[in-house]
Amino acid sequence: MPFKRRHDSDDESAVVKKLNIGSEEHSSDLESDLENATEELHLGYLKTINRSRLDFDFEKVCCISLATVNIYACLVCGKYYQGRSKSSCAFSHSLDEDHHVFINLDTLKVYILPENQEVKLRSEVLEDIKYQINPTFSPEDIKNLHQLKEISFDLQHRPYRPGFVGLNKIGANDYANVVLQIVNHVDALRDFLLKGEFEEELTKRISLMTRKSWSSRLSRPHLSPHEIMQYISDKSGKRFSAGEQKSPKDFLVWILTNLHSELTPKGKTRSLVSKLFQGKVKIITEKVANGVPTGSRLESSTKYWILTIDPPAFTLFKDGTGLTQIPQVKITHLLSKYDGETAQKLAHGNKMFKLITVPPFLLIHINRMSGSHGLEGVSGTSRNPTIVKFPFENLDMSPYVEGATGPIQYKLIGNVIHQTIPVTKMVDGTEMAIDSHVYKIHLLDQVRGDWLEIQDLNVKPVEKELLFMQETYLQIWQKVL
Numbered sequence: 159m160p161f162k163r164r165h166d167s168d169d170e171s172a173v174v175k176k177l178n179i180g181s182e183e184h185s186s187d188l189e190s191d192l193e194n195a196t197e198e199l200h201l202g203y204l205k206t207i208n209r210s211r212l213d214f215d216f217e218k219v220c221c222i223s224l225a226t227v228n229i230y231a232c233l234v235c236g237k238y239y240q241g242r243s244k245s246s247c248a249f250s251h252s253l254d255e256d257h258h259v260f261i262n263l264d265t266l267k268v269y270i271l272p273e274n275q276e277v278k279l280r281s282e283v284l285e286d287i288k289y290q291i292n293p294t295f296s297p298e299d300i301k302n303l304h305q306l307k308e309i310s311f312d313l314q315h316r317p318y319r320p321g322f323v324g325l326n327k328i329g330a331n332d333y334a335n336v337v338l339q340i341v342n343h344v345d346a347l348r349d350f351l352l353k354g355e356f357e358e359e360l361t362k363r364i365s366l367m368t369r370k371s372w373s374s375r376l377s378r379p380h381l382s383p384h385e386i387m388q389y390i391s392d393k394s395g396k397r398f399s400a401g402e403q404k405s406p407k408d409f410l411v412w413i414l415t416n417l418h419s420e421l422t423p424k425g426k427t428r429s430l431v432s433k434l435f436q437g438k439v440k441i442i443t444e445k446v447a448n449g450v451p452t453g454s455r456l457e458s459s460t461k462y463w464i465l466t467i468d469p470p471a472f473t474l475f476k477d478g479t480g481l482t483q484i485p486q487v488k489i490t491h492l493l494s495k496y497d498g499e500t501a502q503k504l505a506h507g508n509k510m511f512k513l514i515t516v517p518p519f520l521l522i523h524i525n526r527m528s529g530s531h532g533l534e535g536v537s538g539t540s541r542n543p544t545i546v547k548f549p550f551e552n553l554d555m556s557p558y559v560e561g562a563t564g565p566i567q568y569k570l571i572g573n574v575i576h577q578t579i580p581v582t583k584m585v586d587g588t589e590m591a592i593d594s595h596v597y598k599i600h601l602l603d604q605v606r607g608d609w610l611e612i613q614d615l616n617v618k619p620v621e622k623e624l625l626f627m628q629e630t631y632l633q634i635w636q637k638v639l
């Protein structure tokens with residue numbers, strides 16, 4: 159049956175009406191002929207889809223009009239266009255480029271343009287694309303993530319582990335990538351985010367990223383954080399963006415605070431996020447007069463998302479061969495800050511800390527970047543390169559928790575590493591030496607029992623024994639029940 163392009167659906171119904179004249183049986187034959195012909199035609203168009211050019215991690219913006227609503231992706235070239243009416247950018251694109259298959263990025267309905275026909279195939283030919291845009295997880299799928307060791311393959315048959323998927327560096331966003339990986343890998347939070355459809359804007363976007371990251375049907379084994387960083391930049395008033403490197407610790411606190419505020423039910427003060435990550439610390443302030451404690455003590459308490467520990471003042475010391483050695487310190491030594499006795503000496507008094515509660519997922523920040531006790535970098539910025547030694551399992555927090563009656567054991571599940579790389583940069587025609595700060599993350603694959611390093615796009619196995627040799631910056635500990 160020859161096919162003529164029709165430009166709106168009214169024409170189509172007119173044809174169907176005409177065909178309806180005659181006996182019922184006859185007309186239903188004709189209808190089904192028409193349906194078959196349309197289906198055949200649509201299948202022909204679907205062959206023009208170029209899956210290797212499709213990437214649904216980008217902000218949903220029309221590349222011509224910059225509109226952000228009613229956006230379609232051209233499945234032939236991957237570009238985004240608004241609308242499908244005769245005056246729309248998608249419509250023009252279909253005529254200009256001879257590209258005819260478009261998907262609505264909200265409804266996931268597929269249309270042929272300029273005919274403006276919805277593709278209603280019974281086959282599952284488009285399911286992989288719809289799944290790429292919006293992966294979904296059943297309770298069974300989520301349960302399987304805790305036990306299945308199968309690896310997946312992308313479009314080019316490259317193997318990857320779902321969940322251990324790199325994130326593009328689109329500027330200076332390595333600091334954000336490590337934080338997004340943390341959110342992806344705390345299993346109690348991940349399982350919640352995988353369940354899917356949220357109304358809250360930040361949660362919705364993080365959920366989508368988590369669902370994509372754990373998808374076993376990715377077309378390529380990495381994701382772009384472009385859309386989510388664009389949103390975060392707007393929501394944070396440009397405090398956190400892809401273009402400028404910030405502190406991963408500050409960004410993690412921002413993410414947790416905002417998720418917490420979105421997910422706290424009305425009239426309540428706690429959310430899943432605060433239940434998983436928030437603890438409470440007691441602060442004891444002892445007044446000092448003329449350098450002598452007065453015996454007057456004030457107690458207060460505050461909630462924390464992250465415990466900060468401070469490596470001791472850094473001094474380079476030389477070994478017998480004249481080489482400088484980087485000092486090493488045990489994490490338990492640094493955690494004694496929270497034993498309620500070790501005092502931080504401040505101008506107006508001494509401060510002691512004791513933990514009142516510790517959360518199921520304990521975040522520990524090693525404070526290397528502030529204070530004047532660091533190693534001068536080539537750019538003059540200082541950092542403390544002290545090596546912090548830590549166990550992988552059986553970190554007992556009970557010495558730091560008020561009223562603890564038995565061990566409170568934690569195991570390490572993630573470790574953010576800071577690296578300083580000296581680079582030269584041209585400033586006003588002069589070569590300047592500066593420090594480039596790089597963040598990457600080591601993650602425990604809890605199902606397979608090994609560790610992987612993710613630095614932006616790159617994912618590789620890493621020897622457990624080598625983990626503490628680098629500058630650990632932020633650690634994620636899971637309480638062992």
Ligand SMILES: [Zn+2]
Binds near residue numbers: 232235237
């Ligand atoms: Zn196109």
